[in-house]
Amino acid sequence: MSAFVGKYAEELIKNAKYIATPGKGILAADESTGTIGKRLSSINVENIESNRQALRELLFTSPNALSCLSGVILFEETLYQKTSDGKPFVEILEENNVIPGIKVDKGTVEIAGTNGETTTQGFDSLGARCQQYYKAGARFAKWRAVLKIGPNEPSELAIQQNAQGLARYAIICQENGLVPIVEPEVLTDGPHDIKKCAAVTETVLAAVYKALNDHHVLLEGTLLKPNMVTPGSDSPKVAPEVIAQYTVTALRRTVPPAVPGIVFLSGGQSEEEATQNLDAMNKLEVLKPWTLSFSFGRALQQSTLKTWAGKKANVGKAQEAFLSRCKANSEATLGKYSGGSAGGLASESLFVKGYKY
Amino acid sequence: MSCFISKYADELAKNAAYIGTPGKGILAADESTGTIGKRLSSINVENIEENRRALRELLFTAPGALQYLSGVILFEETLYQKTASGKPFVDVLNEGGVLPGIKVDKGTVELNGTNGETFTQGLDGLAQRCQKYYEAGARFAKWRAVLKISANEPTELAIQENANGLAMYAAICQQCGLVPIVEPEILVDGSHGIQKCAAVTERVLAACYKALNDHHVMLEGTLLKPNMVTPGSDSPKVAPDVIAEYTVRALQRTVPAAVPAIVFLSGGQGEEEATLNLNAMNKLQTKKPWSLSFSFGRALQQSTLKTWAGKEENVKKAQDALLVRCKANSEATLGTYKGDAELCEGAAESLHVKDYKY
Numbered sequence: 001m002s003a004f005v006g007k008y009a010e011e012l013i014k015n016a017k018y019i020a021t022p023g024k025g026i027l028a029a030d031e032s033t034g035t036i037g038k039r040l041s042s043i044n045v046e047n048i049e050s051n052r053q054a055l056r057e058l059l060f061t062s063p064n065a066l067s068c069l070s071g072v073i074l075f076e077e078t079l080y081q082k083t084s085d086g087k088p089f090v091e092i093l094e095e096n097n098v099i100p101g102i103k104v105d106k107g108t109v110e111i112a113g114t115n116g117e118t119t120t121q122g123f124d125s126l127g128a129r130c131q132q133y134y135k136a137g138a139r140f141a142k143w144r145a146v147l148k149i150g151p152n153e154p155s156e157l158a159i160q161q162n163a164q165g166l167a168r169y170a171i172i173c174q175e176n177g178l179v180p181i182v183e184p185e186v187l188t189d190g191p192h193d194i195k196k197c198a199a200v201t202e203t204v205l206a207a208v209y210k211a212l213n214d215h216h217v218l219l220e221g222t223l224l225k226p227n228m229v230t231p232g233s234d235s236p237k238v239a240p241e242v243i244a245q246y247t248v249t250a251l252r253r254t255v256p257p258a259v260p261g262i263v264f265l266s267g268g269q270s271e272e273e274a275t276q277n278l279d280a281m282n283k284l285e286v287l288k289p290w291t292l293s294f295s296f297g298r299a300l301q302q303s304t305l306k307t308w309a310g311k312k313a314n315v316g317k318a319q320e321a322f323l324s325r326c327k328a329n330s331e332a333t334l335g336k337y338s339g340g341s342a343g344g345l346a347s348e349s350l351f352v353k354g355y356k357y
Numbered sequence: 358m359s360c361f362i363s364k365y366a367d368e369l370a371k372n373a374a375y376i377g378t379p380g381k382g383i384l385a386a387d388e389s390t391g392t393i394g395k396r397l398s399s400i401n402v403e404n405i406e407e408n409r410r411a412l413r414e415l416l417f418t419a420p421g422a423l424q425y426l427s428g429v430i431l432f433e434e435t436l437y438q439k440t441a442s443g444k445p446f447v448d449v450l451n452e453g454g455v456l457p458g459i460k461v462d463k464g465t466v467e468l469n470g471t472n473g474e475t476f477t478q479g480l481d482g483l484a485q486r487c488q489k490y491y492e493a494g495a496r497f498a499k500w501r502a503v504l505k506i507s508a509n510e511p512t513e514l515a516i517q518e519n520a521n522g523l524a525m526y527a528a529i530c531q532q533c534g535l536v537p538i539v540e541p542e543i544l545v546d547g548s549h550g551i552q553k554c555a556a557v558t559e560r561v562l563a564a565c566y567k568a569l570n571d572h573h574v575m576l577e578g579t580l581l582k583p584n585m586v587t588p589g590s591d592s593p594k595v596a597p598d599v600i601a602e603y604t605v606r607a608l609q610r611t612v613p614a615a616v617p618a619i620v621f622l623s624g625g626q627g628e629e630e631a632t633l634n635l636n637a638m639n640k641l642q643t644k645k646p647w648s649l650s651f652s653f654g655r656a657l658q659q660s661t662l663k664t665w666a667g668k669e670e671n672v673k674k675a676q677d678a679l680l681v682r683c684k685a686n687s688e689a690t691l692g693t694y695k696g697d698a699e700l701c702e703g704a705a706e707s708l709h710v711k712d713y714k715y
Contacts, residue, residue, distance in 0.1 A: 002559035003610070202359035206570035213563035219610050249615070253360070253576050257644045258609040289614050289646040 004216040008177040012221030013260075015099060015139050016179045019223060020261025020291040023330050024070035026181075028265075028297035029056055030103035030142065032075055039301075045310035053081050058308060059301070060089055062319035066096035068326035073101040073142050073181075073295070080136065090137035101140040101181070102133045104169070108146055117158035120145050120165050123172075130176035140179035142225070142295075143169040148187045149200050149232065159207045167211035174221055181263065181295065183225035184208050188267050188351065190232035198229045198246045205254035219258040225265050225295050226251070228277055233268065233351050240273075244280035248288060257289035264292070266299030268351025274299035275328045275337055282335035293333045298350045300325050361573040365534040369578025370617075372456060372496050373536045376580060377618025377648040380687050381427035385622075385654035386416055387460035387499065389432055396658075402667035410438045415665060416658070417446055419676035423453030425687035430458040430499050430538075430652070437493065447494035458497040458538070459490045461526070465503055474515040477502050477522050480529075487533035497536035499582070499652075500526045505544045506557050506589065516564045524568035531578055538620065538652065540582035541565050545624045546711055547589035555586045555603045562611035576615040582622050582652050583608070585634055590625065590709050601637035605645060614646035621649070623656030625709025631656040632685045632694060639692030650690045655708040657682050 019026065031039060036055070037047035045051050056078050060066070072093055079102055082088050093100050104126060108118035120143060130141065145162035147154040162184060170180035184204050186197065205226065212219065229246040231238055251262060266274040274296060281292050294300075303325065308318035331337040363369070376383065388396065393412075394404035402408050413435050417423070429450055436459055439445050450457050461483060465475035477500060487498065502519035504511040519541060527537035541561050543554065562583065569576065586603040588595055608619060623631040631653060638649050651657075660682065665675035685698040 002556040002563075199359040202570065206359070206567055210563055210567040213559065213611070252615040252646075253613050254570070255613065256610050257612075257614055257646050258606070287614055287646045289609075289644045 002213060002216060003218040004171060004174065005218060006175055008174065009218060009221065011177060012174055012179050012218060016221050016223055017260045019070045019099060019140065019179065019263070020293065021070050022291055023334055024068060025294035025296070025329055025333055026071040026073060026101070026263050027059065027069050027300055028073045028295050029059060029078065029301070030073040030075045031297065032103070032107070033077065039305060040310070043305055043309045049077070051310065052077065055305075055308070056081065056089065057083050058315055058318055059304070059322060060092050062322045065319070065323045065326045066093070066098050068330035069098045071099040071101050071140060073103055074138070075103055079133065079138060094137065099139045100137050101142060102138040102178070104129060104133070104141045104173070105143040111158060111161060114155055114158060115150060115153060117148065117153060117155060118146050119158070119161045123168065126169065126172050127176055130173055130178050134177045138178060140181060140223070141173045142181040142183060144183045144185060146185050146187060147200070147204055149190045149192050149196060154186070154200060154204065159204055163204070163207040163211035166208055167215035167217060170212060170217045170222060171215045174218055179221055179223060180217075181223045181225045182208060182212070183265065185265055185267070186227045188227070188230060188233045191234040192232040193235055194229060194231045194238060194242065194246050197231065198250050201227065201229050201250045202253055205250065209254060209256060219256055220260065222259060224255060224259055224262045226262065227267055228264055240276045240280035243277045244284050248281055248284050248286060252286070252288070255290060259290050261291040261293060263295035266294070266296045266350070268349060269299055270349050271299045271302055271325055275325070275332045276339070278329065279332035279335060279337035282333060291333070294329045296329065300329065302348065302350055359570060359573060360575040361528065361531070362575065363532050365531065366575060366578065368534060369531055369536050369575065373578050373580055374617045376427045376456060376497065376536070376620070377650065378427050379648055379690055381425060382651035382653070382686055382690060383428040383430060383458070383620050384416065384426050384657055385430045385652050386413060386435065386658070387430040387432045388654065389460070389464070390434065396662060397667070400662055400666045406434070408667065409434065412665070413438065413446065414440050415672055415675055416661070416679060417449050419679045422676070422680045422683045423450070423455050425683040426455045428456040428458050428497060430460055431495070432460055436490065436495060451494065456496045457494050458499060459495040459535070461486060461490070461498045461530070462500040468515060468518060471512060471515060472507065472510060474505065474510060474512060475503055476515070476518040480522070480525060483526065483529045484533055487530055487535050491534045495535060497538060497580070498530045499538040499540060501540045501542060503542050503544060504557070504561055506547045506549050506553060511543070511557060511561065516561055520561070520564040520568035523565055524572035524574060527569060527574045527579060528572045531575060536578055536580060537574070538580045538582045539565060539569070540622065542622055542624070543584050545584065545587060545590045545709065548591040549589040550592055551586060551588045551595060551599065551603050554588065555607050558584065558586050558607045559610050562607065566611060566613060576613055577617065579616060581612060581616055581619045583619065584624055585621055590711070597633045597637035600634045601641050605638055605641055605643060608647070609644060612647060616647050618648045618650055620652035623651070623653045623708070625707060626656055627707050628656045628659055628682055629698070630707070632682070632689045632698070633696060635686065636689035636692055636694040639690060648690070651686045653686065657686070659706065659708060
């Protein structure tokens with residue numbers, strides 16, 4: 001094959017397929033310590049380990065929520081944390097048929113000579129780290145590459161750097177038993193229209209899949225986490241059906257059928273927006289050889305966070321809010337979302353200009 | 358879009374989808390004058406225009422055959438020829454629900470510094486030629502790029518040059534209203550196993566689709582004409598199911614769903630072999646977002662040619678032979694071929710010629 005078929009090949013294929021189960025999706029709970037700090041401070045909660053632990057415990061023990069999830073992406077610290085009565089988070093997830101995943105990149109740095117374009121760090125000892133994470137129970141990984149749209153962006157250099165980085169990360173993961181989620185996020189920032197976003201997304205995805213082929217990555221054992229195709233943040237919004245049309249067209253033009261599932265990032269979309277867009281895609285009557293699901297961070301946690309506000313007394317209600325978003329998105333993966341789970345919080349835009357994770 | 362939306366966009370998508378209609382496929386009758394000469398001489402027929410015309414008339418007027426075809430690829434001379442009673446071939450095809458296509462490349466030339474690798478000529482004035490062909494009734498085009506497998510081949514240079522050539526040709530065709538068939542043929546010559554062929558095919562197809570994206574080609578208005586994934590010609594044969602598995606997997610790993618249809622070349626396969634392999638692919642229970650069909654030259658015409666032998670009195674029998682193959686391949690596109698087509702003389706014969714020059 002042109003693909004590397006190592007000792008983990010069958011397991012990778014099986015896990016990737018499972019994560020792509022219709023009706024399920026991924027909770028991205030892998031906010032780094034710095035990033036989760038911003039979330040906690042927005043609800044006036046101190047950024048200390050026990051609070052970070054409490055938040056994740058709230059999420060992972062939400063009654064019935066886990067049945068809507070096939071995977072949860074964790075930050076390294078969380079992979080080794082336990083509930084307040086001492087049960088490892090990894091065990092809770094596994095017992096509920098949710099595959100633990102791990103963020104393995106180390107953030108972005110600027111590419112010199114570009115206009116603020118970036119590349120992603122994290123290669124040092126990546127293989128060894130993946131082995132450790134596998135031992136700790138992780139079975140998939142995530143690495144976020146970032147591109148932006150501007151008059152001269154994304155540049156060919158940025159596209160190539162990020163595509164190559166994603167491919168290299170992906171093969172290292174596969175060598176070590178982790179299904180790589182390939183995430184080439186094209187930021188929404190900007191005044192461009194949806195056509196421009198579509199063009200850039202198609203160009204970026206084509207480069208990514210060429211790089212994955214060059215690096216012998218086994219596509220059947222990967223997942224894609226792309227942005228949806230939308231107008232820029234400074235442009236007028238469009239209907240979910242329009243977003244669905246442009247997004248699915250872009251994916252049909254670039255993502256080989258061997259990829260089992262596509263799990264969208266939510267970017268700055270509100271909870272309700274993200275769900276409606278995902279639902280519209282799954283309602284679209286066109287041939288889609290991969291499942292279309294979610295890998296949402298903010299768009300699954302926003303209401304939950306606000307409802308919790310760091311108070312033990314609010315945990316039950318916060319967990320209900322979380323379950324509500326999980327169910328809504330689960331329905332959206334089946335094209336069966338009927339709307340109406342949008343509370344005021346769920347419709348709040350989560351867009352932050354130039355968002356740094 | 359990253360693709361260029363030509364004024365013909367809707368028509369291109371419609372025609373490409375039509376060519377991919379389940380139950381139909383393409384007859385590749387675009388042999389250049391030199392190549393058809395070899396075929397004719399194999400049945401002791403003189404290579405003059407009248408004989409070339411007579412052969413094509415035999416094919417296009419074969420009763421019942423056109424219903425199994427969605428397209429016929431023609432050589433330039435043939436595009437302007439007529440039946441003996443004066444009806445343009447293009448009209449015969451159109452009336453039979455068959456789109457006329459046109460070969461637009463001008464053959465291969467060697468790449469300097471390589472071990473006999475080639476690239477394909479034909480870009481000069483291509484747009485003007487395509488416009489003329491469109492006016493003459495053509496609605497799709499074909500361009501054959503060739504790669505080979507060997508110790509150090511295909512090289513990155515050969516892959517890039519051929520992928521790039523295909524992409525430029527494709528973009529020009531679309532601007533002129535012709536659906537480009539993208540044909541990156543990896544020759545079967547060699548002693549390699551099927552896994553090597555799979556690896557090379559995946560690498561080549563990935564390069565092609567990257568190039569098509571770079572050149573802003575609208576995939577919905579294209580077709581792919583690849584080789585099947587098989588062992589090399591000097592290697593032991595394998596079962597159709599194995600060929601089907603490796604071939605479909607290679608395509609799943611490289612060909613985006615936006616491409617409406619994949620129409621295989623037959624290479625040096627015998628008529629029956631090619632049909633059985635195509636059938637096996639269509640029986641395979643796996644993700645296939647594009648239809649899988651045929652664009653056969655030799656594998657549709659071999660028995661017909663032999664039966665005809667250039668004699669008027671053999672025309673009907675020769676046409677019957679063509680119908681048998683068309684029907685068999687039509688069933689193969691549906692995965693319903695039972696292998697029971699009456700085999701005419703030559704149907705089981707391998708058509709492999711080492712290092713075949715078209």
